[in-house]
Amino acid sequence: MSVILEIDHVTKRFGGLIAVNEVSFLLEEGEILGLIGPNGAGKTTLFNCINGVYAPEEGRILFRGHDITGKPPYAVARMGIARAHQVVRPLNELSVLDNVTVGACYGRENLSLGEGRRVAEEVLEFVGLAEKRDVLAGKLNVAEKKRLEMARALAARPYLLLLDEVLAGLNPAEVASMLNVIRAIREQGITILMIEHLMHAVMNVSDRIVVLDYGKKIAEGSPKEVANDPKVIEAYLGDPELALSLLEEGK
Amino acid sequence: MRWLRDPSFWVSVLIVALAGAWPLVTGSASGREDMSLILMFVILASSLNIVLGYTGYVNFGHIVFFGLGGYIGFYLISQMGWHLIPAAIAGAIVTALFAAVLGAIILRLRGAYFALATIGVNEAVRALIVNWDALGGAVGMTMNFKRYQAYGGPMNALWVAYGLMIVVALLSVITSYGVRTSKFGLGLLAIREDEDAALVLGIAAPKAKTIAFVLSAIFPALAGALFFFKNGNIEPGDAFRLHMSVEGIVMIMLGGYGTVLGPIVGAATYERLRGYLLTSPIFKDLQLAFAGVLLLLIIIFVPSGLVGWLRNRFPKVRRVLA
Amino acid sequence: MDVLLPSLVDGLLIGFVYGLAAMGLTLIFGVMDVVNLSHGALIVLGMFGVYLLYTALGLPPYVGLFIMLIAGILLGMALYGIAIHPLLGGPHLSTLLSTFAVSMVIIGVGTALFTSTPRNIDFSLGAVQVGNIRLLGTRVVAAFVAIIMAVGLYVFMYRTHTGKSIRAVANNRDAAELVGIPSRRILALSFGLGTMLAMVSGGLIATLFPFNILSGGVYELKSFVICVLGGMGNPTGALLGGLILGLIEGFVPVFMPVGWTPVIEFTLFVIILLVRPSGLLGAR
Numbered sequence: 001m002s003v004i005l006e007i008d009h010v011t012k013r014f015g016g017l018i019a020v021n022e023v024s025f026l027l028e029e030g031e032i033l034g035l036i037g038p039n040g041a042g043k044t045t046l047f048n049c050i051n052g053v054y055a056p057e058e059g060r061i062l063f064r065g066h067d068i069t070g071k072p073p074y075a076v077a078r079m080g081i082a083r084a085h086q087v088v089r090p091l092n093e094l095s096v097l098d099n100v101t102v103g104a105c106y107g108r109e110n111l112s113l114g115e116g117r118r119v120a121e122e123v124l125e126f127v128g129l130a131e132k133r134d135v136l137a138g139k140l141n142v143a144e145k146k147r148l149e150m151a152r153a154l155a156a157r158p159y160l161l162l163l164d165e166v167l168a169g170l171n172p173a174e175v176a177s178m179l180n181v182i183r184a185i186r187e188q189g190i191t192i193l194m195i196e197h198l199m200h201a202v203m204n205v206s207d208r209i210v211v212l213d214y215g216k217k218i219a220e221g222s223p224k225e226v227a228n229d230p231k232v233i234e235a236y237l238g239d240p241e242l243a244l245s246l247l248e249e250g251k
Numbered sequence: 252m253r254w255l256r257d258p259s260f261w262v263s264v265l266i267v268a269l270a271g272a273w274p275l276v277t278g279s280a281s282g283r284e285d286m287s288l289i290l291m292f293v294i295l296a297s298s299l300n301i302v303l304g305y306t307g308y309v310n311f312g313h314i315v316f317f318g319l320g321g322y323i324g325f326y327l328i329s330q331m332g333w334h335l336i337p338a339a340i341a342g343a344i345v346t347a348l349f350a351a352v353l354g355a356i357i358l359r360l361r362g363a364y365f366a367l368a369t370i371g372v373n374e375a376v377r378a379l380i381v382n383w384d385a386l387g388g389a390v391g392m393t394m395n396f397k398r399y400q401a402y403g404g405p406m407n408a409l410w411v412a413y414g415l416m417i418v419v420a421l422l423s424v425i426t427s428y429g430v431r432t433s434k435f436g437l438g439l440l441a442i443r444e445d446e447d448a449a450l451v452l453g454i455a456a457p458k459a460k461t462i463a464f465v466l467s468a469i470f471p472a473l474a475g476a477l478f479f480f481k482n483g484n485i486e487p488g489d490a491f492r493l494h495m496s497v498e499g500i501v502m503i504m505l506g507g508y509g510t511v512l513g514p515i516v517g518a519a520t521y522e523r524l525r526g527y528l529l530t531s532p533i534f535k536d537l538q539l540a541f542a543g544v545l546l547l548l549i550i551i552f553v554p555s556g557l558v559g560w561l562r563n564r565f566p567k568v569r570r571v572l573a
Numbered sequence: 574m575d576v577l578l579p580s581l582v583d584g585l586l587i588g589f590v591y592g593l594a595a596m597g598l599t600l601i602f603g604v605m606d607v608v609n610l611s612h613g614a615l616i617v618l619g620m621f622g623v624y625l626l627y628t629a630l631g632l633p634p635y636v637g638l639f640i641m642l643i644a645g646i647l648l649g650m651a652l653y654g655i656a657i658h659p660l661l662g663g664p665h666l667s668t669l670l671s672t673f674a675v676s677m678v679i680i681g682v683g684t685a686l687f688t689s690t691p692r693n694i695d696f697s698l699g700a701v702q703v704g705n706i707r708l709l710g711t712r713v714v715a716a717f718v719a720i721i722m723a724v725g726l727y728v729f730m731y732r733t734h735t736g737k738s739i740r741a742v743a744n745n746r747d748a749a750e751l752v753g754i755p756s757r758r759i760l761a762l763s764f765g766l767g768t769m770l771a772m773v774s775g776g777l778i779a780t781l782f783p784f785n786i787l788s789g790g791v792y793e794l795k796s797f798v799i800c801v802l803g804g805m806g807n808p809t810g811a812l813l814g815g816l817i818l819g820l821i822e823g824f825v826p827v828f829m830p831v832g833w834t835p836v837i838e839f840t841l842f843v844i845i846l847l848v849r850p851s852g853l854l855g856a857r
Contacts, residue, residue, distance in 0.1 A: 540681025
């Protein structure tokens with residue numbers, strides 16, 4: 001296995017607030033790495049640094065051996081990092097098919113419009129949105145929009161997929177089917193870095209977990225190790241419900 | 252060619268070509284003047300639609316391209332003795348360069364801030380030209396009638412300018428269609444819907460927006476050169492009339508924002524309606540107010556415009572009406 | 574120096590009136606994110622209101638102003654219901670166009686009724702001499718009225734319950750709704766206040782310069798420049814922006830032909846939009 005993403009002492013500040021503080025970790029090709037931590041721990045900010053929405057003040061981010069620190073988001077996308085947002089961002093007035101075609105055409109493979117359409121149709125089939133292809137994206141329900149967000153990212157044929165709380169707001173049946181989609185994506189050889197609050201899901205699907213708290217990495221390891229780590233439990237004490245589910249996972 | 256098999260391409264192109272050819276067939280000078288105005292509006296609206304309808308940037312300064320192309324063309328013809336065609340092309344090239352530089356700078360602004368900046372640019376350029384003595388300052392320039400000899404006399408020159416106006420109108424509509432149905436156009440639509448999401452999806456938005464801005468600048472510049480050549484004189488007030496940018500926006504809204512056919516239908520409808528109101532005894536004095544009420548009703552009740560409404564209401568017509 | 578100082582003082586006095594006009598525009602933008610393209614037409618409405626009351630009924634302009642103040646709030650609230658409320662939440666384009674449509678209606682009806690002949694209010698308050706500076710009475714009073722209005726607006730926004738509600742809605746409409754502030758009424762009132770400021774400043778301008786039905790465009794553009802100088806959505810900044818614009822207008826003609834003033838104004842406008850979109854006072 002080789003390293004696909006290297007986060008090397010990355011720091012991102014907003015004025016006096018340090019949102020991400022000297023965070024380092026490695027991501028192996030083909031693995032699913034869960035990124036967890038209480039609200040405000042800096043998870044989404046770290047995603048924004050990785051895909052170029054923010055430029056970190058310090059540290060480096062290496063993707064497949066290339067330094068991508070501070071590159072604009074579109075350049076990062078073209079290199080093969082795709083992202084599904086926590087707050088879904090469908091292109092409302094475009095059809096579902098067009099949304100996914102955008103992902104395909106402007107993704108890693110830089111496809112022509114015709115090829116992009118074909119890839120988009122395949123991906124819609126894969127995530128189970130095929131019959132909605134001609135519907136305007138704004139008209140989908142929440143679960144469908146989440147799938148669309150995922151489909152658009154997948155159509156880019158990325159090496160690395162950043163998933164930001166794609167399970168939030170889904171009912172248990174929808175969560176289960178989305179988890180199947182995530183596993184199937186990994187089967188295709190795509191590496192996944194996912195932020196997730198749904199503890200049992202992330203523990204279940206991840207190979208390894210990194211825990212952030214107040215912008216710092218406080219733990220890293222297998223789901224079991226992390227769930228039994230006293231520092232992690234302490235970090236979650238502010239959120240008893242999460243702490244409880246974390247403890248349950250540890251058993 | 253995919254385009255040539257697409258009925259919606261032919262619908263848009265043939266409407267413009269046939270309407271444009273009509274005065275050539277009848278030989279009517281007044282028919283030519285009416286149609287010339289409509290074609291000019293088609294050019295202004297179709298090109299503006301690339302930035303406004305496809306990319307989602309409200310440009311109140313679109314007319315600055317018309318004015319610049321007009322001024323450069325007019326100067327080259329009247330002062331330097333150039334022929335109309337190279338003069339118009341030179342005007343379009345300079346205007347395109349101006350748009351490239353301007354776009355790279357002001358397209359960083361979004362929403363209302365961009366719209367305001369375009370107003371500022373139009374007014375700054377207008378005020379600059381007013382103070383530019385070589386271009387005639389506030390009075391402008393007048394064409395020496397002898398210049399028209401090269402085109403077979405003043406009468407014939409009007410027909411030459413008209414023929415070229417048809418060509419430019421067709422080019423602008425074909426460009427609009429080409430952009431709308433291309434991968435580049437899909438990228439623009441994505442920017443219109445959510446620019447930040449588009450960036451994350453891999454669209455190099457700054458470059459795409461600037462290209463769209465430059466494309467939208469070329470056709471009004473050509474139209475400006477033709478219009479003022481035909482007009483025989485040019486002055487800052489006519490060349491940089493902020494009001495005309497807004498009229499262009501009204502035409503686009505009337506016909507259908509973001510569609511190929513919409514600006515064509517909107518331009519024709521608007522010109523006819525205005526012509527009717529101006530000559531009708533009841534509405535003559537109230538034409539502006541009437542147009543305002545109409546615009547308000549459209550925005551509130553038919554926000555997608557005529558063509559957009561048809562496309563939404565009858566999905567089957569989408570194949571024919573792009 | 575003999576020319577410069579009087580010219581600057583004059584510019585400063587007029588700057589207060591410009592600033593007042595721009596406050597109306599910036600208030601509406603700040604509260605509901607709407608760029609009001611009927612602003613110029615509303616300024617003209619104020620001009621003609623004061624003018625007609627003076628010529629037809631013989632009412633002194635400053636009484637006319639008071640009537641414009643009330644008429645402005647009512648008209649603005651009505652306009653909000655017709656042209657703004659149905660379109661809030663839509664794309665930016667829709668309110669830009671609807672307010673422009675309102676402007677077309679006002680200017681269209683106005684042109685039909687009054688043609689575009691220039692008018693002026695034949696009214697003088699004499700002049701005061703301070704050192705070697707001669708100040709026209711109407712200008713001093715106009716600046717004074719503008720200052721009173723600006724202070725009044727400030728007190729209203731920061732000291733009254735309704736004013737605080739407006740600021741809350743401006744900050745975050747959804748959150749304001751959640752704590753029970755009726756955002757629709759507040760938005761309507763804000764548009765009313767913005768309209769009132771436009772009409773009152775129009776009335777003041779009418780006592781200073783000749784005008785016609787199409788004059789609004791010029792003052793609307795000035796208001797845009799001022800709003801950007803002061804930061805879009807920042808009423809205090811608008812007053813400062815007005816003073817800066819007034820000073821530029823007093824300053825530039827002393828050194829170069831007066832025709833260059835708009836070139837400088839609009840270039841400055843675009844540059845400030847680009848480098849400090851939040852205005853001279855705002856954070857970067």
